[in-house]
Amino acid sequence: MAVGEHIWPVMHPIAGLTLGTASAGVKYAGRTDIVVMAIAEGAAVSGVFTQNAFCAAPVIVGRNHLSAGDIRYFLINSGNANACTGERGLADAESCCQAVATLGDIEARQVVPFSTGVIGEYLPVPKIVNALPAAMSSLSVNGWDAAAKAIMTTDTRPKGASVQFEHDGEVISVTGIAKGAGMIRPNMATMLAYIATDAVVAQPLLDDMVKRAADQSFNRISIDGDTSTNDSCLLVATGQAGLPMLSDPAGELYDKLMAAVTDVHRQLALGIVRDGEGASKCISVAVTQGGNKEECLKVAYAIAHSPLVKTALFASDPNWGRIICAVGYAGVRALDTQKVNVYLDDVCIVRAGQRAQEYTEEQGQAVVDQAEFSVRVELGRGHSSDEVWTTDLSHDYVTINAEYRS
Amino acid sequence: MAVGEHIWPVMHPIAGLTLGTASAGVKYAGRTDIVVMAIAEGAAVSGVFTQNAFCAAPVIVGRNHLSAGDIRYFLINSGNANACTGERGLADAESCCQAVATLGDIEARQVVPFSTGVIGEYLPVPKIVNALPAAMSSLSVNGWDAAAKAIMTTDTRPKGASVQFEHDGEVISVTGIAKGAGMIRPNMATMLAYIATDAVVAQPLLDDMVKRAADQSFNRISIDGDTSTNDSCLLVATGQAGLPMLSDPAGELYDKLMAAVTDVHRQLALGIVRDGEGASKCISVAVTQGGNKEECLKVAYAIAHSPLVKTALFASDPNWGRIICAVGYAGVRALDTQKVNVYLDDVCIVRAGQRAQEYTEEQGQAVVDQAEFSVRVELGRGHSSDEVWTTDLSHDYVTINAEYRS
The missing domain is CATH 3.10.20.340 (ArgJ beta chain, C-terminal domain)
Structure with missing residues (x-):
């Protein structure tokens, strides 16, 4: 049960970002449960993460990798949260990053890992590693729909949102997906969100934008700090649009982009509320x-x-x-x-x-x-x-x- | 549904306190829904009340009457909370007090009123006034059981607790009843509790004792301030036991009495938890x-x-x-x-x-x-x-x- 009709939007591709999925059998056989997102060189990547003291291994590893910059891949698995798994959990997350790095010919620190699912069980690393080639070979700018489905856990619907606006004759797109089926105070109902734009944004400004947008969306469906072990919200600016780089939070282009980014965040957050566990309103x-x-x-x-x-x-x-x-x-x-x-x-x-x-x-x-x-x-x-x-x-x-x- | 077996305890009478009940038809016909407690002259009476900003009319009136001391009656009705009823609600509560005062030949300010039930509807004062003579004529030191039933709303069981201890050859009793069927954070599930002892306690010490006991009991099943419009916990020391007056929080008698009073409070609070709405554990x-x-x-x-x-x-x-x-x-x-x-x-x-x-x-x-x-x-x-x-x-x-x- 979820609130209202489910209408899947047109998902505008984001130049410089491709998505691939595969079935690793992390928890269930026969359903897609891993997603690889490949990000073109030169993109800016920012994120906000759970404030839960028991944050999961991928959150610790991901924050660390993100701080070094130059991110080229996201790897997401559903079915297992890799949370409360201690040193071994950290090593498992690193192993998965290394496997992506080997296939992508980059370094492990350029991969950010995400997990959602059962807490306290060790990640089945070999299953994930074995499924990676299939995910990599399916990478496509049109992979948003399949990715939105692969990251679901208790969700009854995939969540996607996509908007476009024009500036100086150039069309800019903002597209995102999310998973989460929380009522307010989602607690354990991990929320993951990935939003991307082809706009050209300086890293410090992008860091600020994701914080603002999350505050007006995902943070309005849960209380500060009242978050799951794995909650993460990532914003990517691939920089492939033919526009000058934005570095200040002012001006017409910034206003339009911030509005579009916030709109996508809010649509996704409302999608999570509407898919609230057992929600009818x-x-x-x-x-x-x-x-x-x-x-x-x-x-x-x-x-x-x-x-x-x-x-x-x-x-x-x-x-x-x-x-x-x-x-x-x-x-x-x-x-x-x-x-x-x-x-x-x-x-x-x-x-x-x-x-x-x-x-x-x-x-x-x-x-x-x-x-x-x-x-x-x-x-x-x-x-x-x-x-x-x-x-x-x-x-x-x-x-x-x-x-x-x- | 409630947790565990329901065993109604032996309720030791408290000399100097009698209880009477009657059916006023406040909300439902044919069930007892008003309680009068008559308190002998010279008793000390203390209470703690809801911290909700929308406290009910009887709470406002009752706090006011209590501050003047010399309380001789409690009047409780179930079925209507007399909350969010504005000036008329205050007048209605005062009218009920006046009706008790007339029958008891005392002043209205010596009556403390309590209400529990539906919010936002005016109190059917004539029904209550008409039922008062029947309640007054049934006053008895053995009226605890009937009173515990008459104050119930969504409760599935009456709640009572009673303990005795000896000091210098004298047997001291502490007996109490409560209503409330809250899970934790009872919100609207009004909690009312009335505990009495025949011990002789100075007013300032009794004020302190009820705060301490409530903090170790009812305040551990709800968060501070997270209370309904009508929540009230009253402690009466009738002073009819043949003992010296307690005025300091020290010494063997104080320790025994405080332990007994706290025990009764905790038993009643746990009774409310066990009768939590739909609780199975x-x-x-x-x-x-x-x-x-x-x-x-x-x-x-x-x-x-x-x-x-x-x-x-x-x-x-x-x-x-x-x-x-x-x-x-x-x-x-x-x-x-x-x-x-x-x-x-x-x-x-x-x-x-x-x-x-x-x-x-x-x-x-x-x-x-x-x-x-x-x-x-x-x-x-x-x-x-x-x-x-x-x-x-x-x-x-x-x-x-x-x-x-x-």
Whole structure:
């Protein structure tokens, strides 16, 4: 079960980046489970990684390789997270990088490894190494679709997004894929995302762009630091478009590119929410009129994390009492409850801290019967606002997570 | 569904405190839903209340009355929380107090009101007032059982606890009841608790005792401030035992009384956990070897709040990966993951940050197949420890909270 129709977008190829897949049998036989992405020489590559203290072996190795620059390959496997595997896990990740390097005639430090799947089991390195030639031989600029499928674990759908814009007569593309099927606070539901553009971007600016874009997307579906062992988000600028190099966060080209990159990140993040484990609804929680961003986020997360709000929304019950209760314990200092208003889409359900006089349950019901809607809270304290996305909490969530051995 | 057998304890009467119940039809016809507790003159009464910004009308009125002292009655109704009801809610709570005062020939400020149930609907004051004479005429020192039932909402069982100890040849009793059916973070699942002793305790010391006892019990099943609109915990010392007045937190009598009071609080809090909505397991999460109490609690709550850990425990799946993932994102600064050990009861599942070599899933399975067990985390950072209690997350939780209109 997932929210809404699944429409796979047109994935614009990114010159300078090819993708190949293969079946290694990491966990299941007969499904594609490894992806190789080959990146042309001269590209800039930036990433943000999990803040979990138990970060996985590939994250440690990948961060290290990335810091030296000159990255030429990504290697991703699903089915095994190579997390909590100690020294051997690090050696296994390095071995996989070396195998790619040998085939690609580069050095192991030019490969960034990624893993997602079961925690605490050793990576079946020989299986992965044996499947590499098949993955390498299938490298194609049109490999995005196959790659999006190969990185899935509990996902019910592949996630892809792709946009284009024009600048000085040149068409620039931004294309990305992601995996993850988390409700908010994905915890163990590892999120991986790979976004690429053919724009020409200086490394320091790209580092900044991936942080900003992740903050407005993936970090709005989980709380800071509340991440899995393997979460990673990578941004590649192949530099193959016929444009000057961008190095400052200013100007028309930067604005267009940042907007496109953020758009792709947000589409992918929303794709993860819509594919939330057992999700039947995708809900935006927006908090406005806050004294600062921090308190807006506190309130938004209190609502988004409340199992009681989430089960009420699964039941399509517009239970405003549970929503304001979450507002009340979110920890906003000296909150004047008589200034708080709550809306479901445009229907005011709470005004001045009490049930709105004109509100009828039928109005609320009509909103929450939709697959996607918003909960909006006005705090009456200032001009800050923020927004997070979440899902309902359903029977299917319990079933999936009680059965899946992650 | 609730965890374990339900055994109703012998409830020792407390001299100077009588309880009466009646059916007012607040929400449902034909069930007892109001309780009057009559407190003898000269008793000391202390309470701790919800920290939710949207606290209910009876909490505002009750805190105010309590601050003036000389309390003679508690009035409790189930079925309606009188929360988010504005000025009218305050007036309604005062009207109920006045009705008790008239019958008891005291003043309205000597009555503390409590409500639990649906939020945002006005209290049916006439129904309650009409039922008061029946409640007053049933006042009895043996009314604890009936009162425990009358305050229930989504509870599947009444909760009671009672202990006695001897001091200088005198038998002292501590008896209490509670309602609440929260999983951890009860949010809307209002918790009410009433504990009484015949010991003679000075008001300032009693104020201190209820805070300490609540902190070691009800505050270990929810996070600070993460409380419902109506949560209240009251401690009464009727002073009818033939003992000198206690006014200092020291000495043998104080130690015995504090232990007994804390014991009753903890039994009631565990009763709430065991009756957690849809709970099939009651789990103690203990964190030891922490650098300080705060980080121990952070880790304990990260585990106890994780929906992925909770669904795994519902499935009786000893999923150590999800547990250490929660440890990893709990926000402990500079955590050395190689010093972390995790146990299920006495079975070591993680040693030095990795799956314990000798661990088999059968061992873990045997532990988590039990209705009650412990998850214990050693952080390897110091000598602090703390413990919280939680439940699993089951299909029944979703069903109950999707259907109950709170």
